Amino acid sequence: MQLSDRVTGLFLVALGGVAAYGGSRLPPVPGQQIGPEVFPMIVGISLAICGGLIAAGVGRRYENEAEAELTEATGQTEDAPDAAEPSPSRWRELWVLLPPVLLIFYVYVVDWLGFLPTAAAIVLVTSLALGARWRLAIPVAIVAPLVINLLFLQLLRVPLPSGLLPLPWIGLP
Amino acid sequence: MASRTRREILVGGGALAAAAAVGAGSASAQAYPTRPITIICPWGAGGGTDATARIVASVMERELKQPVNVVNRTGGSGVVGHAAIAAAPPDGYTLGIVTVEISMMHWQGLTELKPDSYTPLALMNEDPPGIQVNAASPYKTVKELADAIKKAPHGSLKASGTGQGGIWHLALVGWLTAMGLKPDHVRWVPLNGAAPAMQDLAAGGLDLVTCSVPEARAIIEAGKARSLAVMAAERNPAFKDVPTLKEAMGIDYTTGAWRGFTAPKGLPPAIANTLTAALKKVNESKEYHEFMNNRGFGIRWADATGFAKFMDEGNKAMGVAMKAAGLAKG
Amino acid sequence: MSEIAQGFGLVFQSDVLLAILFASIYGLIVGAVPGLTATMATALLVPITFYLPPIAAIGAIISSSAMAIFSGDIPGALLRIPGTPASAAYTDEAYAMTRKGRPELALGIGLWFSALGGIFGTLALMALAPPLASMALRFSTFEYFWLAFLGLMCATLVSRSSPVKAIASMLLGLLVSCIGIENPAGTPRFTFGNTNLLGGIEVIPALVGVFAVSEVMRAMLTAEPPKPERRRLGSILAGQWALTKQYPKQQFRGNIIGVLIGVLPGAGADIAAWVAYSVSKRFSKEPQKFGTGHPEGLIESGSGNNSALAAGWVPALLFGIPGDTITAIAIGVLYMKGLNPGPTLFTEQASSMYALYIIFILANILMIPLGIAMIRASSHVLRAPRASVMPVIVLLCAVGAFATGNNLFAVLTVAAFGVIGYVMERNGYPVAAMVLGIIMGTMVEQNLVTSIMKSDGSIIPFFNRPVAAVLAAMTIAALLWPVAAWGLKRVRAQAA
Numbered sequence: 001m002q003l004s005d006r007v008t009g010l011f012l013v014a015l016g017g018v019a020a021y022g023g024s025r026l027p028p029v030p031g032q033q034i035g036p037e038v039f040p041m042i043v044g045i046s047l048a049i050c051g052g053l054i055a056a057g058v059g060r061r062y063e064n065e066a067e068a069e070l071t072e073a074t075g076q077t078e079d080a081p082d083a084a085e086p087s088p089s090r091w092r093e094l095w096v097l098l099p100p101v102l103l104i105f106y107v108y109v110v111d112w113l114g115f116l117p118t119a120a121a122i123v124l125v126t127s128l129a130l131g132a133r134w135r136l137a138i139p140v141a142i143v144a145p146l147v148i149n150l151l152f153l154q155l156l157r158v159p160l161p162s163g164l165l166p167l168p169w170i171g172l173p
Numbered sequence: 174m175a176s177r178t179r180r181e182i183l184v185g186g187g188a189l190a191a192a193a194a195v196g197a198g199s200a201s202a203q204a205y206p207t208r209p210i211t212i213i214c215p216w217g218a219g220g221g222t223d224a225t226a227r228i229v230a231s232v233m234e235r236e237l238k239q240p241v242n243v244v245n246r247t248g249g250s251g252v253v254g255h256a257a258i259a260a261a262p263p264d265g266y267t268l269g270i271v272t273v274e275i276s277m278m279h280w281q282g283l284t285e286l287k288p289d290s291y292t293p294l295a296l297m298n299e300d301p302p303g304i305q306v307n308a309a310s311p312y313k314t315v316k317e318l319a320d321a322i323k324k325a326p327h328g329s330l331k332a333s334g335t336g337q338g339g340i341w342h343l344a345l346v347g348w349l350t351a352m353g354l355k356p357d358h359v360r361w362v363p364l365n366g367a368a369p370a371m372q373d374l375a376a377g378g379l380d381l382v383t384c385s386v387p388e389a390r391a392i393i394e395a396g397k398a399r400s401l402a403v404m405a406a407e408r409n410p411a412f413k414d415v416p417t418l419k420e421a422m423g424i425d426y427t428t429g430a431w432r433g434f435t436a437p438k439g440l441p442p443a444i445a446n447t448l449t450a451a452l453k454k455v456n457e458s459k460e461y462h463e464f465m466n467n468r469g470f471g472i473r474w475a476d477a478t479g480f481a482k483f484m485d486e487g488n489k490a491m492g493v494a495m496k497a498a499g500l501a502k503g
Numbered sequence: 504m505s506e507i508a509q510g511f512g513l514v515f516q517s518d519v520l521l522a523i524l525f526a527s528i529y530g531l532i533v534g535a536v537p538g539l540t541a542t543m544a545t546a547l548l549v550p551i552t553f554y555l556p557p558i559a560a561i562g563a564i565i566s567s568s569a570m571a572i573f574s575g576d577i578p579g580a581l582l583r584i585p586g587t588p589a590s591a592a593y594t595d596e597a598y599a600m601t602r603k604g605r606p607e608l609a610l611g612i613g614l615w616f617s618a619l620g621g622i623f624g625t626l627a628l629m630a631l632a633p634p635l636a637s638m639a640l641r642f643s644t645f646e647y648f649w650l651a652f653l654g655l656m657c658a659t660l661v662s663r664s665s666p667v668k669a670i671a672s673m674l675l676g677l678l679v680s681c682i683g684i685e686n687p688a689g690t691p692r693f694t695f696g697n698t699n700l701l702g703g704i705e706v707i708p709a710l711v712g713v714f715a716v717s718e719v720m721r722a723m724l725t726a727e728p729p730k731p732e733r734r735r736l737g738s739i740l741a742g743q744w745a746l747t748k749q750y751p752k753q754q755f756r757g758n759i760i761g762v763l764i765g766v767l768p769g770a771g772a773d774i775a776a777w778v779a780y781s782v783s784k785r786f787s788k789e790p791q792k793f794g795t796g797h798p799e800g801l802i803e804s805g806s807g808n809n810s811a812l813a814a815g816w817v818p819a820l821l822f823g824i825p826g827d828t829i830t831a832i833a834i835g836v837l838y839m840k841g842l843n844p845g846p847t848l849f850t851e852q853a854s855s856m857y858a859l860y861i862i863f864i865l866a867n868i869l870m871i872p873l874g875i876a877m878i879r880a881s882s883h884v885l886r887a888p889r890a891s892v893m894p895v896i897v898l899l900c901a902v903g904a905f906a907t908g909n910n911l912f913a914v915l916t917v918a919a920f921g922v923i924g925y926v927m928e929r930n931g932y933p934v935a936a937m938v939l940g941i942i943m944g945t946m947v948e949q950n951l952v953t954s955i956m957k958s959d960g961s962i963i964p965f966f967n968r969p970v971a972a973v974l975a976a977m978t979i980a981a982l983l984w985p986v987a988a989w990g991l992k993r994v995r996a997q998a999a
Contacts, residue, residue: 008930012671019678022693029337029688030357030499034955036688039948043677050671059665063931096720096925099897103716103918106901107911122901123894130722132890140891148898155529156539156547157242158906217908218546219832224839227550243550247908249701250684256698283684283691283701331957337689362953363687365769365945368831372768372824378643378957391823394845397640468838500689
């Protein structure tokens with residue numbers, strides 16, 4: 001999701017504007033001279049101004065200088081994925097959404113399915129997506145959830161949902 | 174990373190679990206409870222409500238012969254946890270510690286939940302607010318302070334103790350209304366709890382602070398602030414010199430922040446009775462008294478019926494005060 | 504003198520020492536897991552302290568929190584995932600050092616200067632508690648406003664990006680902090696009727712999202728970086744003595760900043776780390792090296808956050824006012840064990856106070872061997888295949904966020920901030936500046952609004968209170984400095 005400064009800057013202008021407008025519509029509070037609307041309006045308007053400056057290209061020269069210094073200091077370019085893998089296709093770029101999608105999967109499934117199977121599925125998918133062989137992915141998917149479950153249950157006393165497959169050898173929920 | 178430090182985790186975990194599992198006994202022959210019980214705490218780990226829930230849980234474990242775990246369900250300024258208690262299955266295995274906010278939040282339109290959304294079990298604690306001023310303040314008695322407030326122009330004196338619409342704000346509103354003044358005659362400065370308010374009082378930024386006596390205790394003992402009165406029926410045993418409002422100026426106004434235990438609605442009466450009896454045992458135990466006295470928390474007991482009545486009356490009084498202060502919605 | 508001897512007697516007992524040892528190991532582990540903080544480590548010890556004698560209970564709290572603050576640096580340096588908000592300020596610097604093949608140096612700095620900072624903070628606590636406490640009690644909302652404002656200005660210094668983008672990121676953080684009902688007016692803002700949003704966006708899930716999840720997201724597109732050559736990790740403390748001699752000013756300044764910020768209730772190790780790092784860069788002779796794996800800023804901020812932790816106990820012990828969330832919990836334990844905070848604690852229970860000091864020093868000394876063991880154990884992660892480390896991180900993100908409040912909404916927050924963090928990084932917006940905005944937002948608004956309320960709309964008290972005036976002058980100087988420098992540069996360029 002590499003966008004031009006013009007796009008991100010204009011997005012910030014819009015976001016700041018919406019925040020300031022949304023803030024201005026908050027009802028005042030009896031007995032307070034400064035209501036809940038003041039701070040969001042200040043922040044929203046400042047954000048819109050910054051967005052405008054970014055869209056106009058202010059400060060870009062500084063970025064280039066900083067990059068040059070970094071290259072000079074470390075002898076390598078900042079981890080530019082495009083350099084490592086020349087121009088990933090649009091389709092390929094969708095893969096980055098896998099981790100957040102798996103977290104959302106966790107939220108909606110864990111209570112029903114239980115922690116261990118859900119966690120095993122997440123680990124397996126992530127591991128394979130990162131290019132692991134089944135020989136590595138399957139043991140990690142079995143061991144990691146068990147260890148984490150034990151860690152949270154015993155060390156932190158946070159019970160994780162049992163669902164269809166509770167922790168086999170512990171009598172606690 | 175976790176898999177790499179497994180050995181330490183197991184060693185450390187085992188030791189701590191062994192220390193924590195004191196009192197978890199064997200399963201008993203009676204019908205209820207046959208498995209561990211969970212107490213939901215709507216506030217974060219480490220706070221006063223959390224500590225109260227945990228000490229009660231550890232004594233309850235002994236009475237019920239089953240592990241009792243405290244689970245913090247935070248979020249939404251208490252709304253999330255209170256909702257989780259009400260929504261749990263009414264089987265006696267999920268209980269909750271409910272706080273004064275349950276009689277306030279619904280007036281503000283933050284939730285549909287009210288005190289009668291639960292099966293009450295027992296009231297365990299109430300802390301009345303005190304009225305504190307800076308040690309260098311000219312007001313030596315609450316009467317002098319009240320006279321000064323009456324004389325002062327509207328909004329010129331500043332008070333705090335918690336955020337806008339919090340329990341200590343309403344305590345001030347109730348006191349001002351009882352004196353025949355407008356609810357915002359003294360301007361409320363919303364701060365993030367009693368500790369910052371007491372600090373600001375000591376820093377000279379406020380004229381008075383209403384918050385519970387245990388919250389104000391250390392600053393008072395450090396000689397930086399004075400407590401002039403408590404809005405309670407009786408004096409606090411730890412501060413015998415501080416009179417009640419009724420003694421000092423004849424105003425019979427009392428309020429307080431309270432904590433009690435409830436279960437979801439529809440709990441079978443037999444289970445409710447078992448739990449109330451267990452909580453009564455907790456309330457009479459030495460550990461509980463020692464803990465509450467050390468923390469300076471007030472002990473107030475009421476059984477299920479008394480707790481229901483207490484919540485109902487408190488709820489109505491809150492409604493009146495919040496409408497007067499313009500804090501209630503609709 | 505006999506009280507000091509009694510203090511030693513109270514500490515050197517098998518149950519106290521065991522409690523300290525186990526709590527230290529526990530704190531090290533909890534702090535190293537992304538998403539679990541020092542505050543959480545402390546809170547979860549509370550039920551166990553019910554069963555411990557007073558000195559052992561306090562010893563457990565002190566040692567676990569000190570260890571957790573240090574070990575928050577470990578995942579930050581190894582994986583670019585700060586374990587605690589206090590580490591977020593310098594995570595990029597430490598990670599840059601790891602990528603240069605010197606993870607042991609980055610972690611060694613964290614360990615060595617944390618331990619020394621903790622001891623310095625303890626000495627300040629012992630020698631200067633009353634004057635420091637009376638300074639803290641002069642801070643009203645006016646002074647806090649300036650302090651918070653100064654804190655926000657660190658945004659442009661902690662990252663290597665265009666200052667405009669850093670400020671925009673910081674403002675985004677401030678906007679995030681507007682969400683919820685925890686504002687001075689007690690009015691729900693930007694909650695869209697969602698109950699979970701009422702409490703606002705908490706720092707921890709946001710932090711875990713923008714650092715940890717976005718890091719895994721980036722890994723999805725990049726090839727696995729080459730492993731550092733397999734060699735012994737080297738002596739962790741080897742270079743530290745040389746660094747101590749090379750940067751004495753930075754260390755001392757970091758310690759002082761830590762103590763001064765730490766004693767202020769409500770401003771803890773987190774803010775101390777940000778300010779120390781920024782000060783270090785601002786006054787450095789080689790600011791261009793910051794962010795490339797340069798030790799200077801790490802030394803100053805590492806010294807700062809642990810000395811802040813110890814100094815945070817000053818207002819807690821003298822007035823029962825919590826310096827941060829950790830001491831808030833500790834105060835509860837003090838009361839429970841009959842060690843009521845207040846000046847009398849220093850006079851009537853002097854032997855317990857000495858015991859407390861001894862535990863502080865002991866914990867910071869113990870931190871070195873235990874920390875070395877922890878660093879050695881956890882640095883295996885650098886040699887493990889990425890396809891086995893990243894999945895575990897995703898899992899820890901989910902469970903760690905969940906554990907803070909047993910609320911699955913926090914996991915959704917993590918996912919959302921993962922996407923936000925990824926997009927921001929790709930476009931040159933520093934995520935650390937946004938985290939700073941989220942941390943400071945409530946403090947800025949709270950103190951701005953309540954100050955104006957207290958003064959009935961006048962801005963004079965922002966300048967005429969003595970401490971406020973000093974802070975105001977510092978803020979204005981810091982604001983004008985870049986403008987003046989830029990102007991001077993232009994004048995010189997034209998003259999040339």
